[in-house]
Amino acid sequence: MKSPTQIINRELKAKKKCQGNPTKKYFKELIDYYINIKTLNEFCFAFLKIKITAKIAIFYFF
Numbered sequence: 001m002k003s004p005t006q007i008i009n010r011e012l013k014a015k016k017k018c019q020g021n022p023t024k025k026y027f028k029e030l031i032d033y034y035i036n037i038k039t040l041n042e043f044c045f046a047f048l049k050i051k052i053t054a055k056i057a058i059f060y061f062f
Contacts, residue, residue: 011030027050027053027054030050031050
């Protein structure tokens, strides 16, 4: 199981990689990463984070 720090670091890497177009590329990175998570517990946590992040992004960009 990955620690929250590892998850945050991975997200920061994804963010940096996709600074040109933060929406599509960043979400693709995040979703690709979360699909690879093996444990159900982490998957649920990740899914919740995606929902929260998506709400923030929708609010921010539109």
